[in-house]
Each structure stands twice: as structure tokens, then as C-alpha cells.
Amino acid sequence: MSDEVREMIRTALADEPASGLEFERVVRDGRRRRARRRLGVLSAATTGVAAVVAVAVSGASTSTSAPPAGVLSTAPTTTVTSSPAVASGCATPAMTGGFPDRPRGSATPGELAESARLTEAFGRFALPLPAGVEATPLRLCAIDESWGGDFRLTGDRVVIVYVKPRGGQPPGECVRFTPQVQCSVRVLPDGSTARLTVEPAGETTLVTADVWRTDGTYAGVMETGGTGSKNRVLDDDRLIAIATAPQLRVQWTGRPTPPAPSDRRAAELDAVLAGVLPAGIGIEPTPAGEALDFRVRQGGYRAVANLVDAAGRGWLMVTVDEPNGGEVDCGGRPECRLVELSNGREGALDTLTAGGLTRLSLHVKAADGSRVGIHTANGADDGTGPDSPTRPTPPLTEADLVRIAELPDLHW
Template sequence: MSDEVRDMIRSALADEPASGLEFERVVRDGRKRRARRRFGVLTATATGVVAVVAVTVSGAFTPTSAPAADALSTTPTTSATSSAAPTPQGCAASRMTGGFPDLPRGSATPEELAESGRLTEAFGRFALPLPAGVEATPLRLCAIDESWGGDFRLTGDRVAIVYVRPLGGQPPGECVRFTPETQCSVRALPDGSTARLTVEPTGDTTLVTADVWRSDGTYVSVMETGGMGSKNRVFDDDGLLAIATAPQLRVRWTGRPVPAAPSDRRAAELDRVLAGVLPAGVEVEPTPAGEALDFRVRQGGYRAVANLADAAGRGWVMVTVDEPNGGEVDCGGRPDCRLVGLSNGRQGALDTLTTGGLTRLSLHAKAADGSRIGVHTANGADDGTGPDRPTRPSPLLTEADLIRIAELPDLHW
């Protein structure tokens, strides 16, 4: 199953307990894999975008004969400009398109399509800061979900992915270091915007991203990546920032409110929330990945994982905090789930699953601000493949322990 499909499943089940506790372990670092996979798709004929024209104001659409927006042009632009031809219609990114912060709906409203066409035409007039001898294919910014994105190929084996949306009141982001090798810096720009530059070198490629929270009410992300073994950047920091601050990328849209982006600073604050929360006599042991109940930014939220031990054996725990959203917590008809009462009249959904002697308890709840809280435990320890076999008679944490953790007043986004 691809990371994109897993992300779609995660979004669809955002308010429901996970069916398996290994999910986060399996999809960790999916952001970089999606970007690399997206580059792989771009090296062939791509079909990741549906070009559509609004035919009525009610939202019905008719496919056109326009080429897919991800299909690579066989005639590169000059080294000075991005020469996307003006397009009277917009386009919608297909549901399976990865590499963006949002999951594409696969369709778009007439208004989103109009903004897609306007942004594409406007960016076609922007002079890309390309080094001598480097050419770029055209960029089409297709509708995602009240956001727009697309990509353009560069001479060689590099690609740039551009994403824009309304700022939505989101404060400027802070640094997130996914690995010890990650380089990150935040700077204030002369016009009052805030930029974050992140370089993620890995063994097989270099991924660099410029995120800008702009003073004109737009958030822009420009990511440059490449295929396996691609480590030589085309754009330097100033070049990426020039694209991310281009006036042509200003979004004319009033979007929904956007919460603060996850950060290492907030993860450290959440660490202190969990301090002393475990029952007496319970010891924390690190997992093979080195996680010891310290929060890390994972899949757009916060996650703390650890093995636990007491006199009866070893177990496992995971606590997750995801951004606030609407809706109520319920069991959704799952036979192994029941609702449990929390403080202030709130409810949580508790799943109890037992298979082959392995028992897993999963409590999903919401904090007062709507943050989605998950507390999971099992009577198996993670020895490298997740808690997949029993290592003690019963889970080390009880239902009451899970509720007590979920109700911590400072455990929220």
C-alpha cells in the first residue's frame, strides 16, 4: 500500500481509533518518501491531474482534452522564465497525487478552478532565478483542497514542488528537525513575512524546502528534491525564497482557519506534560528506534512512543496529539469499541482488541480545544517490528491510566 493511500486512510479515520498500533511506525517519514516517489512519477508520463472546466455554478464539471498538468513538456522553457501558457481553465490534482501538505479531493469547485487558472497564468510571467544552462518545464497550480499546487522539472534530475494556500491566521512556523542531520533556520524578511529554510540530507538525495508565511496573507512552500543519488541543488536559499515570495503566488481566497504548524519547541513542551504520568514502579525503556516517550513531529502531528517495564514484564505505549478539527468522538459501529466518560461531560472511544494473546487498548478523545488525543498500550514490547507478540500477561497501563493521560489539561495542540 502506498504512503498516499495510507495518508488518505488516516484522514478518513481521523476521529476513529486506529485498527493497528503499528500504523505510525510503518508510515513514519512518509513526507520524504512521498516527495521522492513523486519525483519518480515525474520521470515518466504522468496522469496525476484532472483538467476540468466548470459548466454550471452548481459545481458540475466536464473533462477537457487538456493534457495532464503533471505531464512533462518536451520543450523546456528558457533559462530565465517559467513560460506556462495562459490557461483559461483550471485543473484539479488527482486524489492519488502526493507531495503536498493537503490530501487532494480529486475535484474542485468552480471558484477553486478559477483561482487555479489565475495562479497558473500569473506564475507563467514570473522569471525563475535559474542558473546558467538550466531550463524548467511549465508549472500548473492545480486545486487541492482550498489550496493549490504543482511541480516543474529542472534540467538534470531535480524537480521543484510548489504549494500555496491562504494563511488562515496561522502563525509563522518554527523548526522541525526530522533527523540529526536536518538543517533548519528561520528568518524575518523585509516586508514582514517569515521564512523557514530546511535542508534534509539523506543517504540517497537532498531535499530542501522554503516555507514562507507571507505578509500578504498567503502561505507558500517550495520544495526541491530529486531521484536516488541526486544531491546537487539547483536553487540556492535565495533562489527558493525568490520563488516563495513571488507576487504572482499571492492567493485571492478567504480560507478556513489554520492552526499553528507542529514544531520541535512544542514537542519539548509536551514532553514535560507527560513527566511523572506513569504509575509507580513502571520504567521507560527506549524502542529500537531510540524513542523513550519523548514527543517527535510525525505525519503532521506529535507522537511519543516507548517500551514500558515492571516486575510482571514489558509492554508498550504510544501517545499522539493531532491538530484540532470538528466532529465528535464515537465508535462508528465497531464491535470491540465502547464509549467511556471523561471529565467535563466529554467522551472517549475505547477499543479493546485481543489476537493470539496480544491485547491492545486504544483510547481516542478530544481535548477542550478540539485537539485529537490518542493513548495506546499493549502487552507486547516493540523489539523492532512493533508490539506484535505478548511479553506480559496484560497491558501494563489500565483503562483508568489511559483516561488519566488523555485528560491531562496541557496535553493539546
């Protein structure tokens, strides 16, 4: 029967259109994801897929960030018509990685207008390039009440620019994702705060200037490059000059923005978790060296460890993500049920069992709206996550997870 079913399914592909998948575009997307991932600012795992409602943009564009024609446009909601000489608004395609926000794939007329305005304004900015270096044009496309794009520099380097309303966010502090990361914070003459982060190790040199500007804009400018690209083209002052360009001032009223994650807050969260494990359970570092110490990962805080007791080795992960509204619920998942916490809040407890591996996951909202996740499994992380059972049951019980979730200081 399987061949017949397969043939039946094959008929669904009868009018398969030509593919728009391009190796270079995939690699570019992948590099951006890697860069952002390593600097810990990629939005949490892009599991969701926004509806692909692309914005048809007419007019020529030479920007590397422009969506390829014909790839995404299924149901245009807004059409911006312009002459090639005038910058037109654009929306970043839904699945594009590399920005702190997940692109919606669509844009409101207001976002498109701001995209056009920012692009045109930045086109008038005199890029502070070293002699002999050339840059491609930058097009700042709408992401999600934020705007971003990239341009290429001579020397296999790419500069990613991202701007959004600051939303009252306090200046960020340093985050050292690896011991090699160099980070410094400086206050600029106009009172803006700039954070410079350089990661010289790895396959390419990454450098980012984040500036919390006094004019109400947050701007992030990252220079990265292809594999093996170690030589920076833009020095610190040039990156900051771009991030502070008046032309990048966002004219948009943004949502209130919580503080950016920092090593300092991660250390505070370590203290919150100290002593929380039941007696008799020990901590064993994972192959990545994580031993239940919070680290800034993908825009939030994450603490992971293998746990050991008489029954064997298991796994624990605690995550804290920034407040973002919404409520905890089971969303119709059959493996989920709501549990009540002693402080009147509710949590969603998922119990997944497959192939002998049992994983308990409790999601709650902290009092400040932070999203807290506590996960335990009866498999240890031996390099690829807990993917096979190493003991009969998870090392922590539902009651243990609830107790951790109720810690009053476990929040953003």
C-alpha cells in the same frame, strides 16, 4: 469448494479494462511521499479514500502534475473547457501523496477557477534558475482549499509547490527531524517570515522554503530529487524567491489555521507527560530511539516508547493532532465503546485483540479541539511495531489511558 469460489470470484473480473498503472508514476508518488514523510508534513495516514470524482480537464497539458487521462474520471462533476493556450483548472487526484492536505480528488468551481488563475499567473513568473537549468511547466491543481503541483529541473530534481490561505497561522518554527537537519528562520524585508529546512543526509538532499507571507498566503516550495540526487539546483534565495512570487498569492478566504508543529511545542509536551506513568513501570527506548519524547511526525506530535515492568515489555504511543472539528465517536465499531472523562468530555475506547495481541486505543478531543490518541499494547516495538505479544496484558489499563487523556495541558 475453494476452487469453485475462486472461479466464481474470477468471473467478476471478466471485463477487466487495460491497466493505467505506470511504474514511473507510482515511483514519483512514492518519492513525494517519502520526501514529505521525512519532513513530517504529510497529512496523517491516508487511510481514508475519498470518492473518486475526477474533474475532466480538456486542453493540452505538459505538466508533470496533471492527472493521466482516463485513469480517474469516473463521474465528472465539472468540466472545464479551454483552449490549450489558456491554463485550465484541475483537481489533484484523490490518492496523490506529498502534500500537507489530503487531496479530495474533486474541486469546486471556485477552486478550479483559482487553480486556473494561479497556474496562469505562475506561468508569467520568471523562475530564478541558474544558467543552463531548464524547468518543465507548473500546474497548480486544487487539493482541499489549497493548491499544489510540481515541476522538474535539469539534474533529476523536482520542485513541489504548495500554496494555501494563511488563515491567521503564526509563522512556523524549526523542526529538526534528524540531527542532520539544518533549519533557520528569517524575517524578510516585507515582514514575511521564511523558514528554510535542509536535510542533506539520506538518499537525496531535501530542501524546503516555507514562507508565511504578509499578503495572507502560505507558500511551501520543496526541492528534492531521485535516489542519490544530492546536489541542489536552487539555492536558498532562489527557493525563497519562488515562495514569495506575487503570482502565488492565493485569492481565497481560508479557514483559521492552527500553529504549525514545532520542536519547541514538542518539548513542552514532554514536560506534560513527565511522571504520568504508574509506579513500577519503566521506559525503554524503541529501536528507533524513541523514549516517550514527543517528536513532530506526519504533521502532528507523537511520543512512543516500550514500557517495562515485572510482567514484561509492552508499548505506549501518545499522539496529538491539530484541531480539525468533528466529534469523537465509535462510528459503529463493535470493538469500541464510549467512556466518560472526569471533565465531562467523552472518549472512544477501542479494544482490539488478535493473535494474542491486545491493543487499547483511547481517542479524545482536548478542550481546544486537538485530537489526542493514547495507545497501549501487550507487545513491544522491536523494530516493526508491536506485532506479537510479549506479556499477558498491556502495561497500561483503561484507567491509565483516561488519566493521560485528562491531562489539561496535553493539547496542540
